[in-house]
Amino acid sequence: MAWFRKEKRGLKIQPKKTIPDDLWIKCDTCGEILYKKELEKNLMVCPRCGHHYGISPEEYINILFDKGTFSENDREIKSLDPLKFVDRMKYADRLDKAVKTTGKNEAVVVGEGLIDGIRVQFGAMDFSFIGGSMGSVVGEKIARATRRAIDRRQGLIIVSRSGGARMMEGIFSLMQMAKTSACLGRMHEEGLPYISILVHPTTGGVTASYSMLGDINIAEPGALIGFAGPRVIKQTIRQDLPEGFQRAEFLLEHGMLDMIVLRSKMREHVIQLLHFMLD
Amino acid sequence: MNGTYLDFERPLQKIVQRIEELRYIATSEDLELHDEIGKLEKKLIRLREDIYRKITPYQRVQLARHPNRPYSLDYINTVFEDFLELHGDRQFRDDPSIVAGWARFEGKPVMVISQQKGRDTKEKLYRNFGMAHPEGYRKALRLMKMAEKFSRPIITLIDTPGAYPGIGAEERGQAEAIARNLREMAMLKTPLVAVIIGEGGSGGALALGVGNRVLIMENAIYSVISPEGCASILWRDDGEKEKSAVALKLDAASLKEFGVIDEIIPEPNGGAHSDFSSAAESLSMVLAKHLKQLSRLSPEELVKQRTEKYSRMGEFEE
Ligand SMILES: [Zn+2]
Numbered sequence: 380m381a382w383f384r385k386e387k388r389g390l391k392i393q394p395k396k397t398i399p400d401d402l403w404i405k406c407d408t409c410g411e412i413l414y415k416k417e418l419e420k421n422l423m424v425c426p427r428c429g430h431h432y433g434i435s436p437e438e439y440i441n442i443l444f445d446k447g448t449f450s451e452n453d454r455e456i457k458s459l460d461p462l463k464f465v466d467r468m469k470y471a472d473r474l475d476k477a478v479k480t481t482g483k484n485e486a487v488v489v490g491e492g493l494i495d496g497i498r499v500q501f502g503a504m505d506f507s508f509i510g511g512s513m514g515s516v517v518g519e520k521i522a523r524a525t526r527r528a529i530d531r532r533q534g535l536i537i538v539s540r541s542g543g544a545r546m547m548e549g550i551f552s553l554m555q556m557a558k559t560s561a562c563l564g565r566m567h568e569e570g571l572p573y574i575s576i577l578v579h580p581t582t583g584g585v586t587a588s589y590s591m592l593g594d595i596n597i598a599e600p601g602a603l604i605g606f607a608g609p610r611v612i613k614q615t616i617r618q619d620l621p622e623g624f625q626r627a628e629f630l631l632e633h634g635m636l637d638m639i640v641l642r643s644k645m646r647e648h649v650i651q652l653l654h655f656m657l658d
Numbered sequence: 659m660n661g662t663y664l665d666f667e668r669p670l671q672k673i674v675q676r677i678e679e680l681r682y683i684a685t686s687e688d689l690e691l692h693d694e695i696g697k698l699e700k701k702l703i704r705l706r707e708d709i710y711r712k713i714t715p716y717q718r719v720q721l722a723r724h725p726n727r728p729y730s731l732d733y734i735n736t737v738f739e740d741f742l743e744l745h746g747d748r749q750f751r752d753d754p755s756i757v758a759g760w761a762r763f764e765g766k767p768v769m770v771i772s773q774q775k776g777r778d779t780k781e782k783l784y785r786n787f788g789m790a791h792p793e794g795y796r797k798a799l800r801l802m803k804m805a806e807k808f809s810r811p812i813i814t815l816i817d818t819p820g821a822y823p824g825i826g827a828e829e830r831g832q833a834e835a836i837a838r839n840l841r842e843m844a845m846l847k848t849p850l851v852a853v854i855i856g857e858g859g860s861g862g863a864l865a866l867g868v869g870n871r872v873l874i875m876e877n878a879i880y881s882v883i884s885p886e887g888c889a890s891i892l893w894r895d896d897g898e899k900e901k902s903a904v905a906l907k908l909d910a911a912s913l914k915e916f917g918v919i920d921e922i923i924p925e926p927n928g929g930a931h932s933d934f935s936s937a938a939e940s941l942s943m944v945l946a947k948h949l950k951q952l953s954r955l956s957p958e959e960l961v962k963q964r965t966e967k968y969s970r971m972g973e974f975e976e
Contacts, residue, residue, distance in 0.1 A: 453976070461916070461973035462907050466892035515972030522969060544860075546883045546892070549906045550918050553882040554971040556861060557868050560837060561844035561968045568845065584882075586833035587821075587861045592841055606833035606861070607823030611887075615823050625828055635831050 406430060422642045431599045431642055433579060436488035436503035439538050443646050449492030449501070453523055456516050457484050462549045470547040473509065481508045485516040486541070489524040491533075495650040497657060500528040503538035504585070512545035513585050518555025521589060525562035525573075534572040534653055539590040542608075543583015556588035563592050572656035574649060577604050577627070577636075595652055596636045597645075598627035604635075661726040661931075666709060666717055670928070673702045706928045716903040719885055721877040722857050723819075726931040728938070730757060730772030730815040733855060736938035737945070738763055738770060746797060750830060753794030755786045755818075758801050763813070764946060769805035771798045771866060772815035775856070788857075789822035792835035795865050799839050802846060809957075811849040811949055814866040819884065821862030836865040843868035844965050847957035851948050853923070853941065854878045855930075870955075870964050871948040872918065874910045875941070876925040880918070881908035918971070921948070 404413050409428035418425070422442060423432040440449050457474075464470040478484060486508035491500050502524050504511040521537065528535040544552040566573060575593030577586075579602035587606050590596075598604060605625040613620060623629050630636045640648045663671045677698050684691040713721070721727070734741050738761035745752040758771040773790065776782035790798075798814075805812045821832055843850065852869035858880030874880060883891075885903035890896040913919040923944045930937035955963060 456974050456976045459973040459975055462905065464905050466888075466902070466905060515974045519972050519974055544882050546888050546906070548973075549882055549908065550880060550913060550916060551972055553860060553864055553880075554918060554968065556837075556864060557840050557844065557968045558971050560840035561868070561965045564841040564845040565965060567841065584861055587836040587865075588840055589837070591831070591834040591837040604833075605828050606821065606836070607828065612823045612825065612828070616825065620825065624825070629829075633829050633831065635834055 424642050429600060429641075431579065431601060433506055433540065434642075435507070436505050436538070439503045440488070440490075440492070440501070442642065443494055443501075443536070443649060445493040445495065449490055451488060451490040452527070453489055453520050454484060456519060458514055458516050458548065460548075461515070461551050462547070464547040464549070466547070473547065477508050481505065483508055485520065486511045486513070486545075487517045487520050489520045491524075491527070494536075494646070494653060497534070497650075497653050498531075499534045499536055499653065500524045500531075501536050504540045506540045506542075506580075509545060511539075511541035511585075512543060512552070513541060513555050514545035514548035514552045515555065517545075518552075518558045521555075521559045522562045525559070525566055528571055528573075529562075529566050529569050532569075532571060534574070534657060535566065536574045536576065536649065537589060537593075538576045538578055539581045539585050540578040541581055541583070541585040541590075543585055553584065556584045559589045560592060563589055567592075572653065574652060576645070576649075577602055579603050582606070582608050591635070593637075594656065595638075597638055597640050597648065598630065598636050599642055599645075600627055600639050602627040604630050662724070664717070664720050664724065666713075666720075669705060670702065670709070673698055673705065677702070703927060706932075710928070714900065714903075715906075715909055716885060716900040718877060718909050719879055719899075719903050721929055721931075722879040724929065724931050725777075727856055728930050728934045729777065730774045730817055730855065732934055733815060733938055733941060734761065734770060734772065736935065737942045738768070739765075741770065744801060747793040747800055749796060750793045753786075753791050753797055754784050755788055755790045755822075756794035756798055758798060760810075763811075763949070767808075767810050768949075769801055769810050769812045770815065771801055771812065773818040773863075773866065775817055786822060788818040789820060790818065790862060790865075791822050791824075791827045792830040792832050795821075795835040795839050798866055799835075799842055802843065802850075806846050806848045809848055811851065811952065812846070813945065813949075814850070814852045814869070816852060816854045816858050816863045816866055817856035817878075818859045818862045819857055820859035821865065836861050839865045840868055844968065845961055846964075847961055849949065849952035849955070849960055850964070851945060851952070853945065854880050854919075855941075859884065868964065868968065870952050870960055870967070871920045873921050873923055873941075873944055873948065874913060874919045875923050875930060875937070876910055877929050878910060879908045880913055881906050 406425045408430040411427040489502040577598040741761040743759040757774045775788035776785035850869040851871045852867040854874040885899040886896045888902040889898040910922045926933040926936040
């Protein structure tokens with residue numbers, strides 16, 4: 380549940396007096412000054428150090444799907460704030476604010492489209508919406524995408540990027556772990572393929588449910604993936620964490636991932652996998 | 659009731675001590691103190707009722723974690739017969755924070771899978787305070803599959819602060835172990851009744867909790883995050899745990915209202931820790947009722963009932 384903290388490796392806009400602010404970006408990882416258009420053309424991957432910056436669901440859809448084939452489903456589902464949760468601010472206000480700033484209703488976009496001509500169900504999480512946290516709506520949308528895949532005998536692809544369960548929906552958010560996993564249980568028995576793509580960062584209840592249940596688990600390089608957040612672990616064991624701990628490369632080494640794939644190679648890998656499992 | 663008293667239980671402690679003193683005097687001095695002791699006992703009952711009626715959500719959390727509260731092994735030894743513990747996940751090691759094995763309930767074979775916190779310091783360390791590693795969840799799944807193989811019902815007893823957050827746990831795939839349990843539990847072709855007996859700590863509790871029925875002891879809690887954790891994140895101050903405990907609605911009555919819990923198991927006046935055997939009896943009665951109901955369902959109906967139940971969970975509009 381680390382969504383409340385700002386991403387350390389986020390983009391910083393470099394203010395320059397001679398040129399407009401938003402044209403140049405300094406890479407937070409390697410320090411290189413990058414022309415923003417160039418970075419965008421490179422799918423938001425630093426051409427110098429290969430750091431993969433977080434991208435929106437729409438950008439991932441553009442990367443994966445055949446042009447113009449994607450259509451969104453269940454766009455109108457909204458949270459009801461079942462606990463009437465109030466911390467230092469009302470959850471209802473937090474939701475309103477997230478809706479206004481992101482233009483989305485929730486932290487996941489689901490839909491369907493063609494990838495190399497193969498129709499698949501799809502979901503991608505939006506970290507900018509309350510840290511990509513999973514409440515009732517995220518759970519329901521993932522569950523519906525899974526059910527559609529079962530009903531139409533299609534594959535499912537989910538791109539996870541989340542701080543975990545949304546604590547402002549209390550026990551309802553915990554139950555979404557069981558709900559999504561139960562749907563995937565049915566899908567598994569139906570012999571349909573599910574590809575889970577894990578993007579920086581994916582932690583908590585999302586990792587401990589649908590993100591780790593792919594027939595194929597793929598991560599982007601350097602992505603932080605774990606159950607507990609590094610800060611909680613550090614507090615618990617009172618010692619420093621090893622270099623590279625909970626990064627994609629660490630998970631691959633420990634057998635939790637099938638592969639690490641560069642964003643630029645993601646589509647061709649997904650296509651290959653879909654053909655292996657569906658032809 | 660002996661041992662540790664929580665702050666809000668202190669007034670009870672004074673009366674209990676006075677009763678014990680009078681009993682001692684009555685026997686050692688051979689005095690007739692029945693009336694006086696009787697009065698104090700009545701007063702104790704009234705005071706207990708009074709205290710427990712006005713309990714705050716955070717006090718409920720304290721009760722759920724009460725050091726004198728019956729733990730899984732206390733119930734295993736009273737509710738079940740012939741418990742035979744089985745060990746190991748067949749992959750890495752045996753996790754002592756999960757205690758599981760065959761047992762009989764009302765004479766019939768069942769699989770019991772439980773989380774054990776540990777009573778004294780030595781046992782607490784041995785049981786890792788009830789916080790399982792991935793191998794614990796994998797042992798649990800192995801034994802659930804065994805129960806399914808022999809068509810025996812599964813009963814889980816949940817009592818954990820959460821899944822262990824550590825280096826080894828992450829290396830061995832804590833998230834994967836929990837996720838797999840959730841998926842596999844949903845599909846089990848045998849009855850599964852989960853009982854939250856104390857602390858239902860987040861994903862670490864849910865990993866044993868995907869049941870046809872989910873029951874909870876009256877003073878137990880079930881939450882997506884501990885009130886301390888929630889306070890430190892949302893209030894940026896873990897001292898605000900009282901406020902976060904209110905906001906999280908983690909008590910049995912709220913959970914029942916939300917449809918997450920099927921039935922609340924009443925505890926004796928003064929909480930389960932004041933009377934182990936009547937708490938166990940209460941659990942036994944409610945468990946028997948639900949197992950009987952589930953015994954009428956076919957394996958396919960059990961899977962359908964369980965998956966449909968979790969499919970409905972969540973509150974949203976469109
Ligand atoms: Zn760079």
